[in-house]
Each structure stands twice: as structure tokens, then as C-alpha cells.
Amino acid sequence: MAQNRVSRRSALLIATIASFLTPFMSSSVAVALPQMGAQFHADAVTLSWVSTSYLLAAAMCMVPIGRIADIFGRKRLLALGLGVFALSTILSASSVSAGMLIGCRAIEGMGGAMIAGTGMAILISVYPPQERGRVLGINAAATYTGLSLGPVLGGLITEHLGWRAVFLGIMPLAILAILLLAFRLPGEWAEARDEDFDMTGAVVYGLALLTIMLGFSRLPALLGFVLLVVGLAALGGFVAWEARTRHPLLSVHLFRDNTVFAMSNLAALLNYSATFAVTFMMSLYLQYIKALSPQQAGLVLVAQPLVQALFSPLAGRLSDRLEPRVVASAGMGLNVLGLLLLVLLGHDTSLPFIIASLLLLGFGFALFSSPNTNAVMSSVEKRLYGVASGTLGTMRVVGQMFSMGTVMLVFSLYIGRTEITSEVFGSFVGSARIVFATFAGLCTLGVFASLARGRVKRVQAAE
Numbered sequence: 001m002a003q004n005r006v007s008r009r010s011a012l013l014i015a016t017i018a019s020f021l022t023p024f025m026s027s028s029v030a031v032a033l034p035q036m037g038a039q040f041h042a043d044a045v046t047l048s049w050v051s052t053s054y055l056l057a058a059a060m061c062m063v064p065i066g067r068i069a070d071i072f073g074r075k076r077l078l079a080l081g082l083g084v085f086a087l088s089t090i091l092s093a094s095s096v097s098a099g100m101l102i103g104c105r106a107i108e109g110m111g112g113a114m115i116a117g118t119g120m121a122i123l124i125s126v127y128p129p130q131e132r133g134r135v136l137g138i139n140a141a142a143t144y145t146g147l148s149l150g151p152v153l154g155g156l157i158t159e160h161l162g163w164r165a166v167f168l169g170i171m172p173l174a175i176l177a178i179l180l181l182a183f184r185l186p187g188e189w190a191e192a193r194d195e196d197f198d199m200t201g202a203v204v205y206g207l208a209l210l211t212i213m214l215g216f217s218r219l220p221a222l223l224g225f226v227l228l229v230v231g232l233a234a235l236g237g238f239v240a241w242e243a244r245t246r247h248p249l250l251s252v253h254l255f256r257d258n259t260v261f262a263m264s265n266l267a268a269l270l271n272y273s274a275t276f277a278v279t280f281m282m283s284l285y286l287q288y289i290k291a292l293s294p295q296q297a298g299l300v301l302v303a304q305p306l307v308q309a310l311f312s313p314l315a316g317r318l319s320d321r322l323e324p325r326v327v328a329s330a331g332m333g334l335n336v337l338g339l340l341l342l343v344l345l346g347h348d349t350s351l352p353f354i355i356a357s358l359l360l361l362g363f364g365f366a367l368f369s370s371p372n373t374n375a376v377m378s379s380v381e382k383r384l385y386g387v388a389s390g391t392l393g394t395m396r397v398v399g400q401m402f403s404m405g406t407v408m409l410v411f412s413l414y415i416g417r418t419e420i421t422s423e424v425f426g427s428f429v430g431s432a433r434i435v436f437a438t439f440a441g442l443c444t445l446g447v448f449a450s451l452a453r454g455r456v457k458r459v460q461a462a463e
Contacts, residue, residue, distance in 0.1 A: 057109030081114020137316020155298025204361025272399025307362030331367025
């Protein structure tokens, strides 16, 4: 029993560090983007790819990684992911061109997929059902702490040391997590070790996402529409293949037969599609339109993730007592309101109004995230924890990817491939309003998906 307690604490500490690293890096990079753009003379669409390349690589790898972890061991994959993530940050800091930086960020996304697809599954493996909401709330708080500190520290570092230093700040934590994993967490978790890995499905899935995202970036050109159609057809082929293969990469029957699992994942997809690019857009808005420094912009942007970090543990505990759909749906409703407020952005919008909108979004996201995760992970049997974790992570990263894709599409239509200068400030503000209005519509759909998931406790009882 004592050994179990040690393993649980170690798993929670490792997962907490891992959950902090990737969002800290993402939010730090968002604040540093204008400085990167100035050094590499990158246009708005290219700047979008610095964030999108990470998300695209992570999305392509997340489901395969979850399946590989179930077969070969979650601890082993987490250690590899931490190593790849740390190495790729060093390479990113050494970039000599925008293209090299985008490529290094893609490698970083692969490491991030290994971390996200295994850390949560290990937590679920070692903690009993009655404690999952609490530890998932702590895990979510670590994520939002990373998001909170990223803009502040990232802005401070960028302003005084340059954008390259942003990538090196996570190295001590990454090394600490690797050491803890090696020496403080005994055992391994691989409940599906006797099953085969679906390589065909993994290749088709990855190519489908890549083609869809490239299509987004090429719109409204004819090539963009062609790539989108090919990508969607490949995605349909992937679903058909998974439905009939013996050991699927993604258990399609979970979506068909498990309403809680299906609707909770759909709610996550819509929520992340509607909220992720807010930080990206607001970072550009605050530095270009409001003429704030990176450090000042970071202090404004911290409002949203700080509230998320403070209230996520409470939301996790609430989901242990109440139906997760009640808490999560209320959170998505608040997100709709926050996004509608941002539709009103203009050149003269006051900072208190902006901060209030971000605070509302942060509170809404805190209420949504850990209860929704609790619903997903509690709706499947133990041998599918890795797949469920990877699937939820995929919904998150694909949602984030489409969030950035929406921004890229709007930028392409209203700004074009040009640097963001005073001549296009008006077009930028108009683009921001269109983006936030689109996000509010997506989030509204997410509220209905969240409400439609049904009762988690009924599914657990049935198992």
C-alpha cells in the first residue's frame, strides 16, 4: 500500500511537470512571434505556421502514440517524448530561418504528442475512479499554470534576452521529469501488449490531417480546395479502415456505441477550435494595435490562464460529485459570452475591457476542461486508457490546429501574404472580429454537444 502511494505521488508529480512544459512553451512562443517575424521578415501566414507546425505534428502523432503506448508501455513513451521535446527546443533556439524554426517546432510537436498521449493515461492507471477528478484537476491546473507563466516569463525573456532564450527555459524541468521517471516511478503500463499496431491506419490518418491543413493554408486558391477534398476523403477512408481492422488504431466503436465518449470528445474538439487561437490573436493585437511591449502584452494575456489555473482543481472536484456535463456545459456557455465580447474589439478598445473578456474565458475554460476529461476517461475500460487519452489529446490538438487554420484562412483572405505593418492594421482588426465571431459560433455548437453526452455514472455502472 505504501509503495502504491509513492507510485501515485510520483506519477502525479511527473504528469504535472509534463503537463506544464508544453503549454508553457506554446504560450511563451505566442508572445515572441512578433520578434521572430521581424528577424526573419515573416508574413502573417508564415508566423501562423510557427504555431501550426507544432499542432499539426502533434495531431498526426497523438492517436498513434496512444496506441503504441498501450502496446509497448506508457512510461517508455513518456520518457522518449520528454527527450524529443527537450532536444527540439534546443534546435528551435538555434534556428537560422523561419523554415528551420517551423521544422523544429514540428519535431517538438511529436515530442509533445508523446507527453500528452501518455502522462494522463499513467495517472488514470494508478489512481482509483473516486480520486480521478481531483488529480485531473491538479493536472489541468499545471497546464494552466504553464499557460499563465508563459506570457509573463516569455514576454520578459523576449524583451530582455531575445526570442531564442524562450526555448531554453524549460530544459531544467524536462531533465527533472526524465530523472523522476527513471528513478521514482517503478513498473510499466501496457495492457494491450499482445495486440498489433495498425501502421496502415497511422499513415493514412497522418496524411489526411497534413493534406487538410495544407489545404487550409492555400485557400482560396483552387489547390487549397483540392487538398481539402483529398484530405477529407482520406479521413473518411481512415474511418472505414478502422471499422474493419482487427486491432484498430482508433476504436471507432467507442464513438458509435459510447455516447459519453463520443460527445465529450466532440465537445472538446469544438471548444479547442473556438478558443486556442485567442492567445495568438490577442498577442498580435496587443503588440501591433495597442503598441504594448512583449512584457506588457504577456501581463495582459496572463489573465485568462491564471483564472484557469485557480479554478481547474475546483472544477475537477465538482465533477467527482456532479455530472460532468453540467459543469462542462456551463463553462462552454461562459466561453461563448467571452468570445462575443472580443467581437467588439477595435483600435480604441480599453485594456480593462480586454482583461475582463479574458478573465471570463479563463473561468469558462476552467469549468469545462477537467470535468470533460473526467467524463472521457471514466467512460472506457482500463485497457483503453491510452487510446482514450490519445483520442482526447487528438481532439484537443486537432481543435487547436483548426483554430489556427481558421486564423490562417481569414488572414489569407483579408490581409494576404504581407508583414503586419501600419498599412494593414485596419484589415487586421477586421480579421480579428471575423475570427472571434466564428469562434463564438463554434463554441455555441459545443454547448449542445456537451449537454447531449448523457450521464457518466450510468455508463460506468453498465461496465
